[in-house]
Amino acid sequence: METAPTGRHLLCPSDRRSRVRGSEDKEWQTLARSAMPQSVQPSEGPELVQLLTPEGERVEHPDYALELTEAEYRDLYRDLVLVRRIDTEATALQRQGELGLWASLLGQEAAQVGAGRALTGGDFAFPTYREHGVAYCKGVDPVTLLGLFRGVNQGGWNPHDKGFQLYTIVIGSQTLHATGYAMGLQRDGADGAVMGFFGDGASSQGDVNEAFVWASVFQAPVVFFCQNNQWAISEPLERQSRIPLYQRAKGFGFPGVRVDGNDVLAVLAVSRAALERAREGSGPTLIEAFTYRMGPHTTSDDPTRYRLAAELETWKLKDPIERMKAYLSRSGMAGHDFFDEVDKAADDLAAHIRAGCLALPDPDPISLFDHVYAGGSTLLDEEREQLASYLESFEGAHS
């Protein structure tokens, strides 16, 4: 297990100060200079890996080749449209009072479909609460996703069946779980890899930074997939970092790459490469998917209080679905019939979501005591009894 030689020095500012003052360690000073960004001006623009321009032009990248069949290109488009429809319907259900809350992924479809479709059967994903597109790719029924937001359960799927952990709401905690799971894969000698999702805001969390340290020193087969959607509720990226997020990886001793998060092809290629690297035993990778949260943080948020409409308009020109549609049309891989068929599939999915959501049963109040412990609890048995007899004390409770 090797660690990058530069990591240890650069992690500790107090160490850095004392060494610079001493001016003894020339080698270290050179290292420090090379690791610092020459400029932190955002106007320089990101060094994006891109395979499909916002205009729908297919371009090549020297490090990330992608060979897909025509059917696979069309499938990716279908995924993007269906995932956006899940989001649209869920937002509508929240507005109609059927969900307590919804965290929209609008604008992040390509980041999630690209990552989700790079995952294979033996891989395990650890999501935040916004990974509806990854969930879709992992085979979680969208209706099941709604349970948490409707308040009928706290995640209705079995993570072991789906290779997809329950949503994690406390920011960044799941990156440590992802790393631990990856350490388990190592110990089992298993082939799979792990993808841990988080956002630009989470990059400030201690747990995320601890996960980077652990994954690095144990060379765990984990890919850290950061969707930098530019906003952590109301706080812009500049409140989280002075350097591009993907560059953080260098200090921890593993590679970081920034990909156009609105380009499903590039995200797929970069994710596949990182997962393959993990499976080979070459350790973690940080992927920064550069994207934009086109909606509010959640349905409870009001982005007009903190960001300009013009910014949203700029990002609309980089829409992940429109560029894929343009590419398919222009290349002749798809025509009206195909697009109509996809729209019909989206309508069917929407109907399934609406009907399924309304049919989700409220849990029995007595079930609130279930599953607190695997081994049961006499205290909870007593409290369950108390609630049951209290409920039964109401006239006509069981009429």
Place this chain on the structure above:
Amino acid sequence: MSASTLTLGKALNEGLRKALENDPKVLIMGEDVGRLGGVFRVTDGLQKDFGEDRVIDTPLAESGIVGTAVGLAIRGFRPVCEIQFDGFVFPAFDQIVSQVAKMHYRSAGNVKLPITIRIPFGGGIGAVEHHSESPESYFCHTPGLKVVACSNPVDAYWMIQQAITSDDPIVFFEPKRRYWDKAEVDTSASPKSLWSADVVRTGSEVTLLTYGPSVKTCLEAAAAAGTEGRDIEVVDLRSLSPIDWDTVLTSVRKTRHAIVVAEAPVFASLAAEIAARVSEKCFYELESPVLRVCGYSTPYPTSRIEEDYLPDLDRILDAVDRSLAF
């Protein structure tokens, strides 16, 4: 043949060794647990015999220890995390309370986290700050966690093994100033249930309800009181969450006087819960209010005055006098 005299620390070491032998999915992880064998030597020799992949010297990050243990447990392992000192558990508090405790509930039983979190706790060793705390009430207050505390080498040997085989996450408190106490441990005996309290001294006049390092203090107090003709019963709770109420209430109904003894700050503590529950359930049997002899509601003091903070023989016997004189 299978009985030998062990310190509490060595009994834990032997128990951990058994657990590693019995189940290849058991892992030990923590700071300095490998090559050094832990700052209290509880894991001494285990890395040498079971390898670096099973006895893992971790980076110095408590949230990382518990957070990665969550992932390992999801993968099917049984991690035993060592938190080096009680006062260092708080960087891991979020992972323990928000993730470890709730996962089984949130997943409707689909995800089990059989994680054991070992924490040396309590004062009395003349340590600097953050090395003498009693944080058990935080964890007892958290649904989804089970919390136990051993008080002697025999229990240490068995309870650590039982905790590791439990499918629930367990916070396992070790009385650090009793690590060097010795007793004969018969490794072929049948252990008590992990969840049962133990009447460690029978008596008829007062019940002392206690756990962890205070058990020995209470036994010494009871012995001293015995020389003055007082007949005191001592109950070692062993399991702090859940509590074996049958044993506790049976004892109190017999003696009609109850005193809870613990090192943790008294306000809103586990001792408060015990006092409330005993008062509720034994209202007609009690002849005096339930008293608490605990740490004061201050941060843990400097070591030169810690003896004034910790419950000791005199404070316990003073409480016995007050209880009987009521």
